[in-house]
Amino acid sequence: MTKTEVRPETIDLKALFSRMNALGFPKDFVSSTLLPSWWCEEFEQTKGAVVEAAAYISRRTSLDFRTLLSTDELVTLPETGRHKYKLTEGTQQNELKPAQAIADRVAEVVSYACIQPVKNIEGLTAQDIRAEILKNYPCVTLESLIDFCWKNGVPVVHLNHFPKRPRIKKSEEPCEPQPKQKKFDGMVGYFRANLEQTVNRPVIAIGKNEKSHAWLSFILAHEIGHIVCGHVREESIIDEKITPEPSEDPQEVEADEFAIALLFGRKNASYYSLKNLNALA
Structure with missing residues (x-):
């Protein structure tokens, strides 16, 4: 009997923007600064948009990628040194x-x-x-x-x-x-x-x-x-x-x-x- 890996449920794009807003990064700022210039509403409708967005946000803010997508973890701003x-x-x-x-x-x-x-x-x-x-x-x-x-x-x-x-x-x-x-x-x-x-x-x-x-x-x-x-x-x-x-x-x-x-x-x-x-x- 094989074991099936259970992956944690991920949030949707709306919830991701909501998380960022609560941390101090409004959607307008995320879209204009943290996401690439080619980002558009049409792409937001695609299946992998939330993962793509979380990857860009993580690289540009040092926020943890997995935590950004997790439904049961609290997102906090990273402490990058003293x-x-x-x-x-x-x-x-x-x-x-x-x-x-x-x-x-x-x-x-x-x-x-x-x-x-x-x-x-x-x-x-x-x-x-x-x-x-x-x-x-x-x-x-x-x-x-x-x-x-x-x-x-x-x-x-x-x-x-x-x-x-x-x-x-x-x-x-x-x-x-x-x-x-x-x-x-x-x-x-x-x-x-x-x-x-x-x-x-x-x-x-x-x-x-x-x-x-x-x-x-x-x-x-x-x-x-x-x-x-x-x-x-x-x-x-x-x-x-x-x-x-x-x-x-x-x-x-x-x-x-x-x-x-x-x-x-x-x-x-x-x-x-x-x-x-x-x-x-």
Whole structure:
């Protein structure tokens, strides 16, 4: 007598979209970002559409493929390593989880695909990096910072398309609650650079949707500061907001001072922010 393998029942496509919505990924975002460009309603009617969709979603978010399709398992966002959240008052970690999941997956792919050899920049001073940049540029700019990172095997990616707050219906299955959706200004951490997991490289992700090169330069310099100051040896840092305003977090103060010294030549350089100008008005 032969034994017949009993496979767990799988969900349908509607239920899959419902699960993703409850996790913080609305259907519009899943369709436009997590699924391939050729995806269409006609294909959704085919027999294998739900399996195909789950495969793409799993690869692009690190969500477990089997769990996505299972009818009796709770889907949760993956913990891809250790993270240190730098949050503003009133923000909860869960509010950044969807954006973090996207950024982590992009950083993993970018780290593995980067062909530049990794060079250790930890321990360098702002003046060291500034002097190196000024050999080829008249001043420290966004372009020069990106060039420095690339030459040292530190990829920099800009992410500005994150899921917005989902609409959760009472009929949807219980997952981790996501009352709000927020994104981060910057993230930095070490990610695997080869299959043997013997080499990790730092990757910087900028999530602020900002056109000003000055702001983007400060954010990038701040994240470089986290690397050289040794803040990300054991865990990634997710900065919800990065500003030159005073902070009570010693690591944020150190990264801010490093960024200002790198951009302006000294860590106590004066600057004017909109907040300061409003206070003087």
